[in-house]
Amino acid sequence: xxxxxxxxxxxxxxxxxxxxxxxxxxxxxxxxxxxxxxxxxxxxxxxxxxxxxxxxxxxxxxxxxxxxxxxxxxxxxxxxxxxxxxxxxxxxxxxxxxxxxxxxxxxxxxxxxxxxxxxxxxxxxxxxxxxxxxxxxxxxxxxxxxxxxxxxxxxxxxxxxxxxxxxxxxxxxxxxxxxxxxxxxxxxxxxxxxxxxxxxxxxxxxxxxxxxxxxxxxxxxxxxxxxxxxxxxxxxxxxxxxxxxxxxxxxxxxxxxxxxxxxxxxxxxxxxxxxxxxxxxxxxxxxxxxxxxxxxxx
Amino acid sequence: xxxxxxxxxxxxxxxxxxxxxxxxxxxxxxxxxxxxxxxxxxxxxxxxxxxxxxxxxxxxxxxxxxxxxxxxxxxxxxxxxxxxxxxxxxxxxxxxxxxxxxxxxxxxxxxxxxxxxxxxxxxxxxxxxxxxxxxxxxxxxxxxxxxxxxxxxxxxxxxxxxxxxxxxxxxxxxxxxxxxxxxxxxxxxxxxxxxxxxxxxxxxxxxxxxxxxxxxxxxxxxxxxxxxxxxxxxxxxxxxxxxxxxxxxxxxxxxxxxxxxxxxxxxxxxxxxxxxxxxxxxxxxxxxxxxxxxxxxxxxxxxxxxxxxxxxxxxxxxxxxxxxxxxxxxxxxxxxxxxxxxxxxxxxxxxxxxxxxxxxxxxxxxxxxxxxxxxxxxxxxxxxxxxxxxxxxxxxxxxxxxxxxxxxxxxxxxxxxxxxxxxxxxxxxxxxxxxxxxxx
Numbered sequence: 001x002x003x004x005x006x007x008x009x010x011x012x013x014x015x016x017x018x019x020x021x022x023x024x025x026x027x028x029x030x031x032x033x034x035x036x037x038x039x040x041x042x043x044x045x046x047x048x049x050x051x052x053x054x055x056x057x058x059x060x061x062x063x064x065x066x067x068x069x070x071x072x073x074x075x076x077x078x079x080x081x082x083x084x085x086x087x088x089x090x091x092x093x094x095x096x097x098x099x100x101x102x103x104x105x106x107x108x109x110x111x112x113x114x115x116x117x118x119x120x121x122x123x124x125x126x127x128x129x130x131x132x133x134x135x136x137x138x139x140x141x142x143x144x145x146x147x148x149x150x151x152x153x154x155x156x157x158x159x160x161x162x163x164x165x166x167x168x169x170x171x172x173x174x175x176x177x178x179x180x181x182x183x184x185x186x187x188x189x190x191x192x193x194x195x196x197x198x199x200x201x202x203x204x205x206x207x208x209x210x211x212x213x214x215x216x217x218x219x220x221x222x223x224x225x226x227x228x229x230x231x232x233x234x235x236x237x238x239x240x241x242x243x244x245x246x247x248x249x250x251x252x253x254x255x256x257x258x259x260x261x262x263x264x265x266x267x268x269x270x271x272x273x274x275x276x277x278x279x280x281x282x283x284x285x286x287x288x289x290x291x292x293x294x295x296x297x298x
Numbered sequence: 299x300x301x302x303x304x305x306x307x308x309x310x311x312x313x314x315x316x317x318x319x320x321x322x323x324x325x326x327x328x329x330x331x332x333x334x335x336x337x338x339x340x341x342x343x344x345x346x347x348x349x350x351x352x353x354x355x356x357x358x359x360x361x362x363x364x365x366x367x368x369x370x371x372x373x374x375x376x377x378x379x380x381x382x383x384x385x386x387x388x389x390x391x392x393x394x395x396x397x398x399x400x401x402x403x404x405x406x407x408x409x410x411x412x413x414x415x416x417x418x419x420x421x422x423x424x425x426x427x428x429x430x431x432x433x434x435x436x437x438x439x440x441x442x443x444x445x446x447x448x449x450x451x452x453x454x455x456x457x458x459x460x461x462x463x464x465x466x467x468x469x470x471x472x473x474x475x476x477x478x479x480x481x482x483x484x485x486x487x488x489x490x491x492x493x494x495x496x497x498x499x500x501x502x503x504x505x506x507x508x509x510x511x512x513x514x515x516x517x518x519x520x521x522x523x524x525x526x527x528x529x530x531x532x533x534x535x536x537x538x539x540x541x542x543x544x545x546x547x548x549x550x551x552x553x554x555x556x557x558x559x560x561x562x563x564x565x566x567x568x569x570x571x572x573x574x575x576x577x578x579x580x581x582x583x584x585x586x587x588x589x590x591x592x593x594x595x596x597x598x599x600x601x602x603x604x605x606x607x608x609x610x611x612x613x614x615x616x617x618x619x620x621x622x623x624x625x626x627x628x629x630x631x632x633x634x635x636x637x638x639x640x641x642x643x644x645x646x647x648x649x650x651x652x653x654x655x656x657x658x659x660x661x662x663x664x665x666x667x668x669x670x671x672x673x674x675x676x677x678x679x680x681x682x683x684x685x686x687x688x689x690x691x692x693x694x695x696x697x698x699x700x701x702x703x704x705x706x707x708x709x710x711x712x713x714x715x716x717x718x719x720x721x722x723x724x725x726x727x728x729x730x731x732x733x734x735x736x737x738x
Binding site: 038040041042043044046062063127128129145146148149150233234235236237238239250253254255256257 | 387388391394395412413416417418509510511563564565566567568695697698701705708709712713715723727731734
């Protein structure tokens with residue numbers, strides 16, 4: 001019986017394993033291998049082993065460092081706005097008396113739209129004579145350059161990304177909110193708790209596991225920022241929206257420097273993995289505290 | 299034990315099926331029209347079969363097969379590319395590594411040097427003087443690397459300095475004759491004169507942007523060339539003293555002046571010229587067709603491209619497009635050269651114009667297309683191309699040169715940073731890419 005099971009299991013699992021090996025694990029290993037070489041796409045025969053030279057060089061490369069900090073800036077703007085925004089929207093919809101479905105769909109629509117389409121759309125919105133500037137003009141505020149200025153381009157794109165992505169996390173939070181037992185709120189009401197207290201002591205702790213999930217996925221998503229700057233600004237003006245993934249793409253496919261691009265990809269991966277582990281540790285600890293508290297209260 | 303066996307069998311089965319994807323020898327009869335006694339020639343093109351351009355290539359290949367029936371058989375494969383060249387170039391890169399390059403492939407003009415330097419394409423079989431004289435000089439120049447001819451294109455291109463006739467006439471400005479273009483100083487005076495006039499119309503004298511991508515170097519490198527500058531050395535392996543030369547710094551400062559004095563909008567405004575709110579615009583030759591078809595209210599003219607103050611009649615205007623080349627993988631260089639000649643020849647040139655409104659690359663094709671005789675704007679663009687066309691820099695690190703040029707425009711001309719310092723920085727970055735070719 002057991003043998004039969006394992007054969008059956010293998011039959012289902014085998015193809016997936018082979019495909020994953022061929023198209024995921026093997027490329028990952030190759031990338032790691034290439035990262036120590038000067039592999040050049042146009043002339044693979046002339047590949048030399050360079051040891052850690054690439055790793056030293058990319059940190060000396062002003063552009064890579066710049067793209068790194070740009071990416072961090074994107075993350076710092078997007079993560080709080082998108083997580084907080086999603087929670088706010090979810091609570092608003094949860095409380096809404098009418099048209100719940102309508103708002104749910106309205107906020108979710110951008111998520112299903114292609115990023116390239118959304119970016120093109122927002123280029124019109126942000127354009128010097130676009131809707132936003134016309135609105136500002138009516139309010140007596142002078143026209144803003146938005147994506148055409150080195151100082152405003154990054155926040156402009158970040159805000160657009162939040163608008164595009166927030167619906168997805170909102171749906172997750174909404175599901176979480178509907179799972180909180182109404183009894184908890186009823187009990188709080190009997191104690192005359194303020195709505196802030198209810199939010200802080202019931203809603204947030206109950207949503208904690210979801211918060212962790214949303215927090216981590218949004219962070220990783222924000223780190224992978226590529227399409228929006230590619231479509232809207234081409235990484236400009238003056239490299240202000242040039243991200244790491246964009247740099248990897250340009251180095252590897254436009255300039256054919258596969259070796260160098262692999263090094264960047266490895267460094268990027270290590271960074272994101274380390275960050276995720278840290279996030280996990282931090283949030284887990286708090287969750288532990290929360291469980292302790294609960295136990296004590298009981 | 300059995301488990302392991304099963305696992306291995308599955309693996310081998312899958313690997314086997316993947317290996318089956320590899321290119322196999324094509325024999326007569328495998329492809330329709332490929333007959334016994336003919337030499338098989340594969341050709342890759344960078345477009346989609348359903349587009350006008352793709353159809354034009356297809357028809358050219360069909361007519362080649364007719365003309366060389368019994369001798370050669372060409373088989374065309376369409377490989378789509380995205381705007382920045384991905385897709386098609388990915389396929390080429392993969393084939394360089396894994397083998398399976400076709401006999402003939404298309405390559406973008408500025409990439410000829412990189413492909414040649416890395417042995418992806420090989421020099422064409424010798425062309426006679428007569429055969430060469432068919433082509434515009436800019437096409438031969440574009441396809442030559444290290445004094446050998448590698449590629450011939452069916453398409454040429456040009457950029458026009460367009461003007462709005464109604465506005466220019468109303469402002470009382472005289473457009474100079476071809477061959478006697480405005481110099482930088484003269485053009486600044488014209489812009490100054492036009493500024494209040496255009497402000498009344500809620501516009502700018504000049505509809506100009508420095509977009510990311512190939513357009514910036516394509517449109518604005520002429521300012522460098524006509525000022526006696528160059529972007530790379532003759533062999534394409536040195537940029538220090540070229541890219542950051544004083545002539546080029548002066549060109550960047552000239553653009554800065556245009557931005558600073560408000561002759562153009564800092565942030566690009568959509569359809570400024572097309573809506574009659576700008577007097578001048580630099581754009582590709584396709585703009586003529588766009589204006590004729592979509593903005594019939596605009597009375598369009600083509601002015602000679604502006605030149606540096608010390609211009610002495612050198613070639614300087616934009617040119618270049620995709621071309622056909624023989625890959626290093628072909629064993630039949632004679633046949634591949636015949637195919638390249640046919641694909642870029644007069645008949646194919648006329649076809650590419652008729653189907654996709656792209657400029658052809660031979661004198662005879664231009665002579666046979668009526669509109670280049672009758673329409674003053676097309677004629678002006680053709681005259682500019684044949685008399686003053688200058689290919690883009692020929693260097694194996696072209697992509698970095700192109701990116702750097704645009705970056706300097708953005709940071710120095712738009713952003714107001716020091717042009718010399720920005721260009722020195724670019725030189726450093728380009729040098730890092732050049733190292734691969736210079737260390738040897």
